[in-house]
Amino acid sequence: xxxxxxxxxxxxxxxxxxxxxxxxxxxxxxxxxxxxxxxxxxxxxxxxxxxxxxxxxxxxxxxxxxxxxxxxxxxxxxxxxxxxxxxxxxxxxxxxxxxxxxxxxxxxxxxxxxxxxxxxxxxxxxxxxxxxxxxxxxxxxxxxxxxxxxxxxxxxxxxxxxxxxxxxxxxxxxxxxxxxxxxxxxxxxxxxxxxxxxxxxxxxxxxxxxxxxxxxxxxxxxxxxxxxxxxxxxxxxxxxxxxxxxxxxxxxxxxxxxxxxxxxxxxxxxxxxxxxxxxxxxxxxxxxxxxxxxxxxxxxxxxxxxxxxxxxxxxxxxxxxxxxxxxxxxxx
Numbered sequence: 001x002x003x004x005x006x007x008x009x010x011x012x013x014x015x016x017x018x019x020x021x022x023x024x025x026x027x028x029x030x031x032x033x034x035x036x037x038x039x040x041x042x043x044x045x046x047x048x049x050x051x052x053x054x055x056x057x058x059x060x061x062x063x064x065x066x067x068x069x070x071x072x073x074x075x076x077x078x079x080x081x082x083x084x085x086x087x088x089x090x091x092x093x094x095x096x097x098x099x100x101x102x103x104x105x106x107x108x109x110x111x112x113x114x115x116x117x118x119x120x121x122x123x124x125x126x127x128x129x130x131x132x133x134x135x136x137x138x139x140x141x142x143x144x145x146x147x148x149x150x151x152x153x154x155x156x157x158x159x160x161x162x163x164x165x166x167x168x169x170x171x172x173x174x175x176x177x178x179x180x181x182x183x184x185x186x187x188x189x190x191x192x193x194x195x196x197x198x199x200x201x202x203x204x205x206x207x208x209x210x211x212x213x214x215x216x217x218x219x220x221x222x223x224x225x226x227x228x229x230x231x232x233x234x235x236x237x238x239x240x241x242x243x244x245x246x247x248x249x250x251x252x253x254x255x256x257x258x259x260x261x262x263x264x265x266x267x268x269x270x271x272x273x274x275x276x277x278x279x280x281x282x283x284x285x286x287x288x289x290x291x292x293x294x295x296x297x298x299x300x301x302x303x304x305x306x307x308x309x310x311x312x313x314x315x316x317x318x319x320x321x322x323x324x325x326x327x328x329x330x331x332x
Contacts, residue, residue, distance in 0.1 A: 059284060060182075060243050061156030061175035063132065089146050089300035089314060095323040102291045102321050105298075106150040116148035116296065119159065119170045133178060133200055135160075135171035135208075135217040139226055140313070142167075146300040154293035155281050158250070159237040160257060161297065162265065163315055163327050167227035168297065169220065173201055179250045180243045197253055205260045220264035228265050233273050234258070235326060237295055237319055240278040277319045277326055291321035303330065 092101035108114055120134055136149075149170055151159055156175035162168060176182045178200045181193055189196060203209070208219030236257065242249025254276070262269035282292045296318045305311035317327035 059155065059281075060180065061154065061239075062182075063174050063177065089298055089303055089316075091316075092323065098323045099291050099321045102294055102296060102318060105148065105296050106152050106294045114150070116150040116298075119149055119151040119172045119295075133171070133173050133204065133209075133217055135169065135204065135215075135219075137167070137169045137218040137220070137223055137227065139167035140299055140301065143299070143301075145302075146298070148296060148298045150294065150296045152294045153284065153287050154237070154239075154279060154295070155284055155287060156239050156243060158239070158254070158257075159235075159295060160261070161235040161237065161295075161317060161327075162227065162232065162261065162268070163235075163297070163317060163329070164227050164229045164232035165313070165315075165329065165331055166229050168299075168315075169218075169224070169227060170297070171205075171217065175239075175243060179253055197256070201253070202256060202260050205257070206264070220261065224264040228267055230267070231329065231331075232265065232267050233275070233327060234261060234265075234268050235317065236274070236276045238276060238278060240280055275326065279320060293320070295319045297327075 090101075090105060092098045105115055117136075119136070149168075151172060156179075158173045158175075158179065160169070160171040160173070162170075173179065177185065178197050181191075181196045186193065186196060189199075191199065200209075204215075204217035204219060206219050206221040208215035208221075209217040236254055238250070238254060241247050258268075258274060267273060279293065282290060287293050298314075298316050300311075300314045302309075302311040303314035312330045312332060314330045315327065316325045316329075318325050
């Protein structure tokens with residue numbers, strides 16, 4: 001089920017062009033390594049190549065708050081680039097092209113439209129708009145061709161990715177909303193930290209939130225079985241440490257997520273079906289110029305077709321600029 005959602009406006013380094021098919025008959029469109037220089041410009045290229053990653057200040061991964069004048073854009077309109085959603089699967093040419101690839105595929109096109117569906121979108125309330133935890137569940141049959149989902153500016157937040165040969169479930173959880181909630185949030189909701197995590201993560205994993213036909217967080221309780229099969233796998237993309245600097249500091253919360261998911265998707269009660277991918281915190285001001293804090297999922301229903309036009313189904317998940325995909329699966 002694809003919700004009508006408004007995109008989260010994020011800072012990014014635009015990297016456009018340099019995407020060409022290797023041959024007219026090959027399914028992969030390769031991002032050439034020269035994209036770094038030719039498309040980003042010499043100054044930006046130098047910054048990318050010679051960059052020293054800044055040490056991150058202790059800043060929580062928090063949703064911005066917008067005023068009521070911000071333009072609302074949703075996926076039924078012009079916020080997602082039609083020219084890049086329905087196409088053959090784009091892959092990096094090699095490990096040297098990976099940084100340019102992830103920046104390009106999680107960035108915007110020349111008209112400011114995202115090249116993939118966002119995992120993070122915004123909620124609008126009285127008095128303004130704010131982002132909140134979000135989750136989407138869908139089968140591949142709901143899409144007419146190749147598509148991608150992406151997240152960027154992860155700097156303490158957690159992404160849950162469940163991927164099978166039937167469909168997927170992606171969720172994004174803000175650090176200051178759920179894992180280390182701000183005092184003003186707890187005061188407003190009259191909750192403890194434990195109750196806040198239960199109400200913003202664990203309960204929505206079951207029932208969704210809000211409990212309506214257009215959930216901002218879709219739940220696994222009613223529809224999880226639609227994507228469960230023998231090849232299902234799950235990933236937690238999460239920070240190495242908590243806001244206070246404790247290594248693996250949100251272990252209890254992450255384990256609760258895994259246990260709750262296993263209640264609705266029994267095959268994921270097997271620990272071997274899970275993988276945790278950690279990332280380091282990076283100064284928010286520099287995230288727009290870095291592949292850090294980004295993840296990208298791609299699905300192609302007809303990958304690398306034969307002369308007869310028959311290809312395989314393929315699903316892939318990358319985190320940051322790691323050339324080796326976290327998830328890579330191909331089937332008939």
